[in-house]
Amino acid sequence: MKEGPDIAHVAALIGDPARANMLTALMSGKALTVSELAEEAGVTIQTASSHLSKLDGGGLLRPRKQGRHKYFSLANDDVAHVLEGLMGLAAGSGRLRKRxxxxxxxxxxxxxxxxxxxxxxxxxxxxxxxxxxxxxxxxxxxxxxxxxxxxxxxxxxxxxxxxxxxxxxxxxxxxxxxxxxxxxxxxxxxxxxxxxxxxxxxxxxxxxxxxxxxxxxxxxxxxxxxx
Amino acid sequence: MKEGPDIAHVAALIGDPARANMLTALMSGKALTVSELAEEAGVTIQTASSHLSKLDGGGLLRPRKQGRHKYFSLANDDVAHVLEGLMGLAAGSGRLRKRxxxxxxxxxxxxxxxxxxxxxxxxxxxxxxxxxxxxxxxxxxxxxxxxxxxxxxxxxxxxxxxxxxxxxxxxxxxxxxxxxxxxxxxxxxxxxxxxxxxxxxxxxxxxxxxxxxxxxxxxxxxxxxxx
DNA sequence: TTCATAGTTCGACCTTAATCGAAGCATTCG
DNA sequence: CGAATGCTTCGATTAAGGTCGAACTATGAA
Structure with missing residues (x-):
C-alpha cells in the first residue's frame, strides 16, 4: 500500500517500556547479560528473554554467547543514532522521566x-x-x-x-x-x-x-x- | 528509575501501523487533512482522528485549522530526521514493505x-x-x-x-x-x-x-x- | 554425577489499546 | 435558516501482546 520501509515494526519494538529501558541501558556501550537487562527493565528473566529475542530479530541487537552467559549490545551506530534522536524528540516534548x-x-x-x-x-x-x-x-x-x-x-x-x-x-x-x-x-x-x-x-x-x-x-x- | 528521556512513549506513537502510515505520508512535506490521512492509513475517519490527536499530543505533528479543514504536517525537521533513521533501520534489517x-x-x-x-x-x-x-x-x-x-x-x-x-x-x-x-x-x-x-x-x-x-x-x- | 546458575519455551491470564458505529459539534454553502 | 461536509467524542467490541509461573535445556562447578 505504501512505499518505503516498514517503520512501524521497528518503532513498536522500541515502543515498549521494558524494551526501551533495555535499549537505554545499552546506550552505555557495555554488553549486558539477560539477567542484567531484566534488572534494568524491571521485569522477570523470562519476560526479558522474550523481549530480547524480539529486539534481536528486529536487527537492533548483537548477541554474543560466552560460556553460559549471553551478552547483548546495540547492533551498530545507526541504532544508537536513532535512539539518541528519539531521546531528543522525547526531551523536546517535555517528556523527561526524571526531574x-x-x-x-x-x-x-x-x-x-x-x-x-x-x-x-x-x-x-x-x-x-x-x-x-x-x-x-x-x-x-x-x-x-x-x-x-x-x-x-x-x-x-x-x-x-x-x-x-x-x-x-x-x-x-x-x-x-x-x-x-x-x-x-x-x-x-x-x-x-x-x-x-x-x-x-x-x-x-x-x-x-x-x-x-x-x-x-x-x-x-x-x-x-x-x- | 532510569535516567534520560522517555523514549518508549514516542516510539510507541510511531509504532502503530496506522500512525506509521500517516507519518510516512507526511514525509512528503505536504500538509494533509484528517480524511486524507485516514485514506493513507486505511482506517476510518474516527480512528484517524484519534490517532492524530495522540501524535499531536506527543509533539510529532503541527496542526493548522483552515475553515472546516484541519491540516496536519510534521512538527519539525527533527521528527523527519528520526523517521528517516527508522526507515534506515527497517531497510537494513531487510524489512521493505514492497518488492x-x-x-x-x-x-x-x-x-x-x-x-x-x-x-x-x-x-x-x-x-x-x-x-x-x-x-x-x-x-x-x-x-x-x-x-x-x-x-x-x-x-x-x-x-x-x-x-x-x-x-x-x-x-x-x-x-x-x-x-x-x-x-x-x-x-x-x-x-x-x-x-x-x-x-x-x-x-x-x-x-x-x-x-x-x-x-x-x-x-x-x-x-x-x-x- | 549431582547441584547450581543462566537462559529459553510454554501456557494462561489480563491489561492495553486499536477499531468502528452512532451521535454530536462546527463550519460553509445555498 | 436548513443541508452538507469535515471532524470529534463516546461507548462497546475485539484483537494483540506483555507478564509471570512452571517446566525444560545448557553450561559450569564441586
Whole structure:
C-alpha cells in the first residue's frame, strides 16, 4: 500500500517500556547479560528473554554467547543514532522521566553514548577537532586529516589497530541534550578509552556519567579549547 | 528509575501501523487533512482522528485549522530526521514493505523528503555543494558560505526571504536509501521549489517520486557534477 | 554425577489499546 | 435558516501482546 520501509515494526519494538529501558541501558556501550537487562527493565528473566529475542530479530541487537552467559549490545551506530534522536524528540516534548537534578546536570556535561563521549564535553571536543582541522566533513563522511592523524597518535592512540576494525573510524552522532554532533565511530571510542587509560576520566557504572579528574579537566581544556 | 528521556512513549506513537502510515505520508512535506490521512492509513475517519490527536499530543505533528479543514504536517525537521533513521533501520534489517520494482528505483533516485530533495540526486547535490565550498560544516551547524550565497542567488533563490523563517536555513538529513546526508532546512526546500519553478522537476502527488525533465537533468548535472 | 546458575519455551491470564458505529459539534454553502 | 461536509467524542467490541509461573535445556562447578 505504501512505499518505503516498514517503520512501524521497528518503532513498536522500541515502543515498549521494558524494551526501551533495555535499549537505554545499552546506550552505555557495555554488553549486558539477560539477567542484567531484566534488572534494568524491571521485569522477570523470562519476560526479558522474550523481549530480547524480539529486539534481536528486529536487527537492533548483537548477541554474543560466552560460556553460559549471553551478552547483548546495540547492533551498530545507526541504532544508537536513532535512539539518541528519539531521546531528543522525547526531551523536546517535555517528556523527561526524571526531574532535572544534580545527576542530570552531570549527565548533560559528560556521559557515555554507546562507548564514546557525549554531552557538553563531547560536542566541545568535536567542535574543536573540526576547528583545528583535525577532522574534515565531506558530505556525510567524517575524515581524519593528516594533522588529525598526528594529533591522535601524539595522544597515544594506535591508528593502525583501529583501522583493522570494520566499523567506520569517524562518525558523527547527534546529542539529545546538546542537539549537536559529537564524535562516534571507533575513533570516538578510542578517545574515551584513552582518557580512561590516562586516568583523566572515569565512568560511573550505573548512570552513564563520566567524571573527569582535576588534572583530566585541565588536559582536556588544553587539547580541546574552543577559543 | 532510569535516567534520560522517555523514549518508549514516542516510539510507541510511531509504532502503530496506522500512525506509521500517516507519518510516512507526511514525509512528503505536504500538509494533509484528517480524511486524507485516514485514506493513507486505511482506517476510518474516527480512528484517524484519534490517532492524530495522540501524535499531536506527543509533539510529532503541527496542526493548522483552515475553515472546516484541519491540516496536519510534521512538527519539525527533527521528527523527519528520526523517521528517516527508522526507515534506515527497517531497510537494513531487510524489512521493505514492497518488492523492489521500477517505482522503487525511481524512489531511490529522487524523492521528496519533508519538502526537500532526497535520494541519489539529493546526496549528489549535497556532496557537490560541500565540495565546491558552497556549504561548510562546523560541528553540527551547516552554513552557507559567501560563494554559496552567490550561488543560490544566481539560481534565483531569495535568501533574505528565507532568513525571515525561524526554522534553520541549512540542515543535514540522513537518507535511508543512500545512508548519506542530503540538504534539508529551508534552503533545501527552496532548492526543490526552485527546481519545480524552473520546470526542471515535477513531483508525483502520490508516490513521493520526483521526475526530472531532460533539460532539468542536464542543468542539474551542470550545477552539481561531482567530478 | 549431582547441584547450581543462566537462559529459553510454554501456557494462561489480563491489561492495553486499536477499531468502528452512532451521535454530536462546527463550519460553509445555498 | 436548513443541508452538507469535515471532524470529534463516546461507548462497546475485539484483537494483540506483555507478564509471570512452571517446566525444560545448557553450561559450569564441586
Amino acid at each position: 532535572t537534578g544534580p545527576k542530570d546536570a552531570a549527565l548533560r556535561q559528560a556521559r557515555v553514548c554507546y562507548n564514546h563521549l557525549a554531552g557538553d564535553m563531547g560536542t566541545q571536543m568535536f567542535d574543536s577537532l573540526i576547528a583545528q582541522g583535525h577532522l574534515s566533513l565531506d558530505g556525510d563522511d567524517l575524515n581524519l586529516t593528516r594533522s588529525g592523524q598526528a594529533f591522535v597518535t601524539e595522544l597515544g592512540i594506535d591508528l593502525a589497530e583501529l583501522r583493522k576494525n570494520k566499523s567506520p573510524l569517524c562518525r558523527e552522532c547527534l546529542d539529545w541534550s546538546e542537539r549537536r554532533s559529537h564524535l562516534a565511530g571507533s575513533l570516538g571510542r578510542a578517545f574515551l578509552s584513552r582518557f580512561e587509560g590516562l586516568s583523566w576520566a572515569r565512568r560511573d557504572q550505573k548512570t552513564r556519567v563520566i567524571s573527569f579528574s582535576a588534572n583530566g579537566t585541565t588536559e582536556f581544556e588544553r587539547l580541546f579549547s574552543v577559543g | 523492489t520494482g521500477p517505482k522503487d528505483a525511481a524512489l531511490r533516485q529522487a524523492r521528496v523528503c519533508y519538502n526537500h530533495l532526497a535520494g541519489d540526486m539529493g546526496t549528489q547535490m549535497f556532496d557537490s555543494l560541500i565540495a565546491q565550498g558552497h556549504l561548510s560544516l562546523d560541528g553540527d551547524d551547516l552554513n552557507l558560505t559567501r560563494s554559496g550565497q552567490a550561488f543560490v542567488t544566481e539560481l534565483g533563490i531569495d535568501l533574505a526571504e528565507l532568513r525571515k523563517n525561524k526554522s534553520p536555513l541549512c540542515r543535514e538529513c540522513l537518507d535511508w536509501s543512500e545512508r548519506r546526508s542530503h540538504l534539508a532546512g529551508s534552503l533545501g526546500r527552496a532548492f526543490l521549489s526552485r527546481f519545480e519553478g524552473l520546470s526542471w522537476a515535477r513531483r508525483d502527488q502520490k508516490t513521493r517520486v520526483i521526475s526530472f525533465s531532460a533539460n532539468g537533468t542536464t542543468e542539474f548535472e551542470r550545477l552539481f557534477s561531482v567530478g
